[in-house]
Amino acid sequence: xxxxxxxxxxxxxxxxxxxxxxxxxxxxxxxxxxxxxxxxxxxxxxxxxxxxxxxxxxxxxxxxxxxxxxxxxxxxxxxxxxxxxxxxxxxxxxxxxxxxxxxxxxxxxxxxxxxxxxxxxxxxxxxxxxxxxxxxxxxxxxxxxxxxxxxxxxxxxxxxxxxxxxxxxxxxxxxxxxxxxxxxxxxxxxxxxxxxxxxxxxxxxxxxxxxxxxxxxxxxxxxxxxxxxxxxxxxxxxxxxxxxxxxxxxxxxxxxxxxxxxxxxxxxxxxxxxxxxxxxxxxxxxxxxxxxxxxxxxxxxxxxxxxxxxxxxxxxxxxxxxxxxxxxxxxxxxxxxxxxxxxxxxxx
Ligand SMILES: NC(=O)c1ccc[n+]([C@@H]2O[C@H](COP(=O)([O-])OP(=O)(O)OC[C@H]3O[C@@H](n4cnc5c(N)ncnc54)[C@H](OP(=O)(O)O)[C@@H]3O)[C@@H](O)[C@H]2O)c1
Numbered sequence: 001x002x003x004x005x006x007x008x009x010x011x012x013x014x015x016x017x018x019x020x021x022x023x024x025x026x027x028x029x030x031x032x033x034x035x036x037x038x039x040x041x042x043x044x045x046x047x048x049x050x051x052x053x054x055x056x057x058x059x060x061x062x063x064x065x066x067x068x069x070x071x072x073x074x075x076x077x078x079x080x081x082x083x084x085x086x087x088x089x090x091x092x093x094x095x096x097x098x099x100x101x102x103x104x105x106x107x108x109x110x111x112x113x114x115x116x117x118x119x120x121x122x123x124x125x126x127x128x129x130x131x132x133x134x135x136x137x138x139x140x141x142x143x144x145x146x147x148x149x150x151x152x153x154x155x156x157x158x159x160x161x162x163x164x165x166x167x168x169x170x171x172x173x174x175x176x177x178x179x180x181x182x183x184x185x186x187x188x189x190x191x192x193x194x195x196x197x198x199x200x201x202x203x204x205x206x207x208x209x210x211x212x213x214x215x216x217x218x219x220x221x222x223x224x225x226x227x228x229x230x231x232x233x234x235x236x237x238x239x240x241x242x243x244x245x246x247x248x249x250x251x252x253x254x255x256x257x258x259x260x261x262x263x264x265x266x267x268x269x270x271x272x273x274x275x276x277x278x279x280x281x282x283x284x285x286x287x288x289x290x291x292x293x294x295x296x297x298x299x300x301x302x303x304x305x306x307x308x309x310x311x312x313x314x315x316x317x318x319x320x321x322x323x324x325x326x327x328x329x330x331x332x333x334x335x336x337x338x339x340x341x342x343x344x345x346x347x348x
Contacts, residue, residue: 007319010035010063012084013076014047016169017098021073022051024312031316035063060084064091071319074098077174078182082107089118096315099127099191101332103182105340108333115329124315127335128326131195133310134277139299141200148287149266153243155197159189160233160251160258164219166226176228184230185252186339193248194335195327196275197262203331205240212236212342219253236342277307
C-alpha cells in the first residue's frame with residue numbers, strides 16, 4: 001500500500017492505551033484518527049472532546065462501515081479482541097491489535113483462521129512493543145546469531161512487583177477477571193517475555209514439557225468490590241527441543257519485588273540484562289572468547305526511543321513501506337499457547 005494521502009484510522013476502545021495510540025498517530029503524521037468507538041457514552045463524549053475527534057460511535061460496526069477508513073486499532077479489553085478482529089477484517093480494514101491476542105486458545109485460533117482468509121490485509125499484534133521493536137532486542141539477537149554465546153541451552157527470567165494492573169490503570173478492573181483478561185501477569189507481561197526471549201532464537205524452540213505453579217488471593221484490594229481470580233504469582237520450568245530449558249517467574253500483587261532480569265546461558269558465554277527499554281542499557285557479558293572475562297556492554301539506545309511510538313511507526317511502515325510485521329497473529333498464538341499451558345499445568 002502506497003499513499004500520498006494520510007491514512008484514516010479508527011480506534012476501537014478509547015481507554016488508557018487507546019489515547020496513547022491517538023497521540024502517536026498524530027506525532028507520526030502519516031495517518032489521522034478519524035473515528036473513535038467506545039462502550040459507554042460517558043467515555044465516548046470525554047475522549048472525542050479530549051482528542052478533538054468528530055466521529056464517534058457506541059457501535060463499532062458503524063465505524064467499520066465507513067469506506068474512507070483504512071485501518072483500525074483494537075484497544076479494548078482482551079475478551080473483545082476475537083470478534084472485533086474478525087469483523088474488522090471482513091469489513092476490509094487493516095488492524096493494529098492490542099495484546100494479549102485473546103483470552104483462550106480457541107479465540108486465538110479464530111483470529112489466526114480469519115487472518116488467513118484475508119492475506120491482503122495486515123494484522124500487527126502488539127506484543128512486539130516492549131520486545132522486538134526496541135534496540136536491546138536487535139543487539140542481543142545479533143550477538144547470539146554471531147555465535148558469541150555458543151549454543152544457548154538455558155534462559156532464566158524473573159520479574160515480580162507488589163503493584164497490579166489496577167493501580168496502574170484504575171479503569172482496568174477487567175484485568176483482574178480471568179474470563180475478560182485471559183490471566184494475570186503470565187498473560188499481561190508473559191506475552192512480552194516470550195516475544196523477547198523466544199524471538200532471540202528466531203522462535204524456533206518447540207515446547208516439549210513443563211511444570212509450573214501459580215498462586216492467587218495474595219493481594220487485599222482497598223475496594224472490597226474488586227475480586228481477582230487471575231494468578232498473582234507463578235513460576236515454571238519449561239523444556240524445549242534441542243536441549244533448551246527456560247525457568248520463568250512472574251508476579252503482580254506479590255509481597256516482594258524482583259527486578260526484571262533475564263539470564264541467557266550459552267556454551268561459550270552468558271548474558272544478564274533487564275530487557276525493558278527503561279531498564280539499564282548495560283548488559284553483563286560473561287564470555288570465554290580470549291580468556292574468561294566479564295564485560296559490561298552498553299546497548300546503543302537512542303534517547304528518542306519510545307516503545308509505543310516505535311509500534312505506531314512500525315505499523316505505518318508495514319502498511320506504507322511493505323516492512324515485515326514484527327509480530328504476526330500466528331506467532332502471538334504460539335506464544336499464548338505456551339502461556340496458557342503454564343497456567344493450566346500447575347503440577348509436575
Ligand atoms: N493500559 C496500558 O498501558 C496498556 C498497555 C499495553 C497494552 N494494553 C492493552 O490494551 C487493551 C486495552 O487496555 P486499556 O488499559 O487501555 O483498557 P481500558 O483503559 O480499560 O480501556 C478499554 C476501553 O475499551 C472500551 N471498550 C470495552 N469494551 C468495548 C467494546 N466492546 N467495544 C468498544 N470499546 C470497548 C472501554 O470503553 P468504556 O470506557 O466506555 O467502558 C474503554 O474505553 C488491553 O488489551 C490491554 O492489555 C494496555
